[in-house]
Amino acid sequence: MQGTAEAKSQLIITDSEGNTYTLTVPDNGKWSMAIPYPSEGKFTITSVDAIGNRSDDVPLDIMKEVPVISLSPDSDSGTVGDNITRDKQPTFIIGNLESDVVVVQVDINGTVYNAEKNADGVWFFTPGTPLADGSYTISVIASDAAGNQKNSLPITVTIDSTLTVPEIALAAGEDNGASDSDNVTNHTQPKFTLQHIDADVTGVTVNVTHNGVTDIYQATQGADGWTFTPPAAWNDGNYTLSVTVVDRAGNSQQSASLAVTVDSTVTVTADSQHDDASDDATATAVTPPESETVNAESATHLRTEPSAAEESVVKVTAYSITLLNADSGDEIDRSISQTPSFEISVPENIVNVSIMFEGEEFTLPITNQKAIFEVPLSLEDGEYTMDVKFIDKDNDFLIKEKTFSVDHSSADIVNAMNVRGKTEDDINDSPSTSSVGHNNNGAIDVFAVNEVTLPVDNQEEHA
Structure with missing residues (x-):
């Protein structure tokens, strides 16, 4: 503070908390002093001259804090x-106010509104009517009882409550079924185009549902716009796709579903004049990668025109998740081990x-x-689910869900039998107590070990 007073007089400054500061005015009558900022900016100044005359107290109230x-x-x-917000009636919080502030106003693009104080003493403002989408310049004016005012620095707030609904379609040349609009393709990795994607999106994902399982993939933006191509070949069948987009304001939209059929198999009618020819056969014009299993008479010769008595079948096993220590019964994905293991087939483009x-x-x-994944803890009997995440070199990812069960109690039965994996002759020669019946073809129908009776498939060597 600085001011003027009678030379040689003494100034006494007292703040609102009772702290006192004194100084002697110089001969030129001009004085200055720095003191800690008082609570609520309130203090008094008193002058006492050389012979003891005392002036009246002069109260002062200032405002320093900028809201x-x-x-x-x-x-x-x-x-x-x-x-940036999608909320058309957003709430604003006003802070850094002195405790004696009595009026707080909010200026939005030149229109002033009164703010409110809640039960906790916090000042806030919510527009009474929705704001239209667009940008707004917003500032605050704080006033105390003495009429002091402080203005805040302005901020810019953007209201964005809209997002275009995207679309997904087969790319040009991919729809090669009976017509160019039936969404049937013989490509096992068809390309899709994504349209009506706003420029401010922060996430574009493609949901693919096949045989009741939904996988989520990241779409790719290139010179030709947003596209999606499956990271691995699809099996023949029906697929349902949709696109989900999210923008910087948090708006989200999902496209209508697109039903696509992949049919890469050609049915060929054989020459009926040959006695060894069947009525028809199936050929798949596919060159299998290393991650595929070929079930044929010769794994190195896939025919596009098979003989009448043969059929070449290509089974894609990429991304397959196989339970290794499964129950030998007919229930799928049931482990008799409390620490089950899984073998995961990984395509060549996957790095993690x-x-x-x-x-x-x-x-x-x-x-x-x-x-290979072995569960690192002992599991109780019951059903479990795990997720397997595949990441390629471009950091795109695919998550596959695997459900399995643990039935450790069945292991006791198997161990008691002690004949697992033996041939028919081995079982007959076993010293274990057993009863073996044969049908007319000599195949084992039923055998008993102790009190356990199990049916045996004619083509299997053990139950």
Whole structure:
């Protein structure tokens, strides 16, 4: 502070908390002093001259703090702190106010509104009517009882409550069925175009449902716009696709579903004049990669025109998840071990495989397009689900869900039998107590070990 007073007089400054500061005025009558800022900016100044005359107390009330305004975290959708929101009636929080402030006003593009104070003493403002989409310049004016005012620095807030609904379609040349609009293709990795994608999107994903299982993939933006191509070949069958987009304000839209049929198999009618020819046969014009299994008389010769008595079948096993210590019965994916193991088939384009199980993530080594995962803890009997995440070199990912069950109690029965894996002759020669019946073809129908009776498939060597 600085001012003028009678030379040689003494100034006494007392703040609102009772702290006192004194100084002697110089001969030129001009004085200055720095003191800690008092609570609420209130203090008094008194002058005493050389012979003891004392002036009246002069009260002063000033305002130092500059208020600030910000979007409430509950209203700041999308990326927090970017002042972009889809909320058309967002709440603003006003802070850095002195305790004796009595009026707070909010200026939005030149129109002034009164703010409110809640039960906790926090000043806030929510527009009474929805704001139209667009950008707004917003500031605060704070006033105390003495008439002091402080203005905040302005902020710019953008209201964005709209997002275009995207579309997905087969790319040009991919729809090669009976017509160019029936969504039937013989391409096992068809390309799709994604349209009506707004420029401010922060996420574009493609949902693919096949045989009741939905996988989620990241779309790709290139010179030709947004596209999606499956990272691995699809089996023949029906697929349902949709696109989900999210923008910077947190708006989300999903496209209508697209039903697509993949049919890469050609049916060929054989020459009926040959006695060894069947009525028809199936040929698949596919060159299998290393991650595929070929079931044929010769794994190196796939025919596009098969003989009448042969059929070449290509089964894609990429991304397959196989339970290794499964029950030998007819129930799929049931483990008799309390620490089951899984073999995961990994396509060549995948560089990382991890397992999400029981709240933990395990990264697996890949050897010869295979990864092995053994559950690191002993599981109780029951049903379990784990997620397998495949990541390629472009950091795109695919998550496959695997459900399995543990039935350790069945292991006791198997161990008691002690004949698992033996041939028919081995079983007959076993010293274990057993009863073996044969049908007319000499195949085993039923055998008993102790009190356990199991049916035996005629083509299997053990139950």
